[in-house]
Every structure is written in C-alpha cells, then in structure tokens.
Amino acid sequence: MNIIIIEDELKAARSLQNIISEIKPQAKITAQLQSVESSVRYLSEQQQPDLIFMDIQLADGLCFEIFKSVKVSCPIIFCTAFDEYSLEAFKANSVDYILKPFSKNDIAEAFKKVDELKNFFQQSVMPDINSLLSQIAPPAGKKSFLVFKHNKYITIATDTIAFFYIRNEGTSIMCFDQQEYSINQSLDQVAGLLSPAQFFRLNRQYLINFSAVKEVEHYFMRKLYVKLVIPTPDKLLVNKEKSPLFLNWLENR
Template sequence: MNILLVEDEALAADRTISLLSEIDPSINVLHTCRSVKNTVAWLSTHAEPDLIISDIQLLDGISFSIFTECPVTCPVIFLTAYDQYAIRAFEVNSIAYLLKPVEKEVLEKALDKYRQVKKAFAEQRPEERPEMDYEKVMRALMDKAADYKSRFLVKVGQHIKAVSVEKIAYFFTQDKMTYLVTHDGRKFPLDNSLDEVSRSVDPHVFYRLNRKYIAHIDAVSEVQPYFKGRLVVYLRPDPEEEIVISSEKSGPFKDWMDQ
C-alpha cells in the first residue's frame, strides 16, 4: 500500500509514519507534504498513491483546497482536531476521519475501512463511482472559523484575566513554558502548549513561524532573507531572540503574508 502523508507538524508526521509501520510493515509512505502548495505540486508530478492521509489545517490553508485544485480519485483519510460539527460534515460526505492525537487502534480500523472501500470501488465501473463533494465539506469547515478561540485566560497575581486574540501579538515557548505577548508589550504565562495554541487560533490571522513562535499577522514588522533560503522575521514588540523561518516554511509564510 502506497500512502501520501499530508501533515505540517513534523512530530505528528513522524508518529503517524511510526504507527503505520507498526500496523503493517509493508506500507510505503511515499512522501510527506507539509502544505497545500507542496501537495498539489507533488500530485501533479507523481502517480496517484493508493491512499492519502491528510491533516486538515496546513501551513498555507485548509487541505480541502488540494482536491479542488487537483483531481484525486484515491480514498482519503482526514486527520482533524475539530469537534462534532466538522465530523458531521465528514459523515455526510462519506469521508473517513481520525481525531488527533491519533491512536494506533483507531488508525488500524481506518485502514481496514480503506481496504473495504477500495474493494467496493474496484467492483464498480468508473461511471458508477460516487464523487466526494470536497467543496461542500470545505465550506462547512470554513464556517467552523467562528469556533476558533476569541480569548485566552491568564493569571495576573491572584486574579484571572481574559485577553482577546485581537490584543495578542505572538505566543512563544521558553524553558518549557508558553507565554503570550500583547501588542502593547505585556507578557503572560499560559497553561496551553504551543501545539494546543496552534490548533485553537485562526490560521488566517496567526502563523506558526517555527517550533517556538506563533505570530499575529499585524505583529510582523519586517522580513529579511537569511542563509540557504531561510527568513528572519522581526516582530512588534521585539522578542528576546532572533526568529528564523526554515526554507521549507518560507514559501507558505510569504503566501500567508500576501493573503
């Protein structure tokens, strides 16, 4: 079984590949794509895989954009951190889904379902095979944007305060702690991990610059080229360290800034 994995988080990608290997050592992960743009380019220049396993929220947008730009006939299993609203959309469109973090038993059942779907499709003539309405599902998921977090709770002494996302310039990690920094320079510790923050904020407004920083689009003051295709990003207020974006993320970051 040849699988294309679409996942922008390196740790999540490595874990999925490891689970696939444990479930069936004969599975071959052809490639890992980390953005809509990369995936469309890969599918346009390679033979279609047997199966695609794809995250929903990628570096440069929602993964359903892939299937509106590139004709895909193989089954797709989606990974998602969304709640029942999105899941109902999947069920209506007969698309398999897995909730993050992915468990081995759940992934194994999804692969069994894939094999059943593949067998059923093989027994049908091409003209009889149903088409998945990716645009319909994408619209349903875009409506989900209203459910992104609108504020974060922080502790100020003995008190708890709500900070709206409009006031947040960026999030960062330091010494295994997560912090948010407001546009006016105040810093507050958070109970959330940076991965949890990344999944709960609107990707059109916030971008995961690297393993340590997530920035609001209005906090980016300047971008400069760096060595080997990387970028240096300057934020307002000034962070305590230089922020470098990898060459792999530099393209999607520019696309995000140019939205």
C-alpha cells in the same frame, strides 16, 4: 490498511511516510505519486487504497483535476501549505485538512477521525456535505485565553495577542499593547487551539500573529529575519526549510 501518498515534495513525502509507519505500523504504503497525471493513471489501473494522503498543489496542477478523470471512493486526508482550498477539499471525500508543516500529532488526530468515521465510509451513499462539514471541519480557532495576574482572572481576546513564546520554560502571551501574561499550556498545545491562517509557528520558541508582522528580511544561510510591530525578546529567525512555508502563509490569506 493500504495507503497511497500523493505529494510532489519528496522531503514531505518521506516525513509523512515515517510518521505513518510510527502511528500505524501495520499500514502499507502502496504508492507514492507526485503528479495529477500519475495519480489518475494509478487510480484508474490499480485497486483503490483504504486511505489517501494528498497535497493540493502537485507538479502539474491542482489535485482536484484528479477527481475530474477518475472516481475516488476512499477517504482523503489533505496535507498542504495552503488554507484556501478547504471547502473544495471537503467535497472530495476529505476527512481532514492539515496545514504544513504538519506534526506527528496532526497525523495521529487525522487517523483518529478516519477511525471514528469508518462506518460512514463503508456506506455507498454520501451524506449531505453540510452535515459532514459540521462533524469534521477544522475549528476557526480559540477566541480568547483565561489568564491569572495580580490575583485576578482576566480574559485576553486572541486577536489582541501579538505572539506566544517560551520564557523560562513556560509559555507567555505578549499582547499588542505589550502587556505580558503567563499561561499553563505548552506552545504545542496553544498552536493546536489557534487558527493556522492567523498564527504561524516560526520556530520552537515563537508562535506569531499575522497582524503582528511588520517586515521580513533575508538573513544568513537562507534564513528569514522577521520583524514585528512590537519588540521581541529574541531575534525572530525562520530556518531555510520552513522559509517557503512561512512566505506562502504570508501571501495566501
């Protein structure tokens, strides 16, 4: 499988290449491109790859400008910090739309979708876009969680949850009314069930609801200090590498 990466953040491109090499060691990265201009030139002059990993915002504009200049016939996996372009992405041969920061599991699931839809991509006729969206569009997010407390099963609506966090090596829910519940899923599993537009993984211990954010302050070593509308057991800090992604998440609703 020949793959090209279109990504203007070198660190993200290197991370993506490393993950691809782990998941698909037989795959070959034939090019790493950083701009609309270089992508158009490459796709116009070279044989099209089997798959493209593509960021939305490139050094010289949005990636969708590429499709105005050159026909791209291979499937595309979009990896971006912005969630507002998903519909436009799916109109451009997209097989998945992954929000940064992505994980190895995210990329593995995207490859699984490529494998499942390989028969479709061998066809020359594109299906109806609504049919494609129904098959591969990302879910809106889990609406509730079933918990057990005081010998009773209780359903907790997701929009009443301020944050999830790791406590005593287990995962706990903290609601806006400051009621706390334990669940069996790991924090990684919970993150995969939720809408990435509504919940953000601050660090290894905390996954927070957008509605719970009260204010954000600059902290030492270019970190961010996040304050929620309810108290948290720990000080919520975002490291300097993830800070731009967190600020983008706050801004791009």
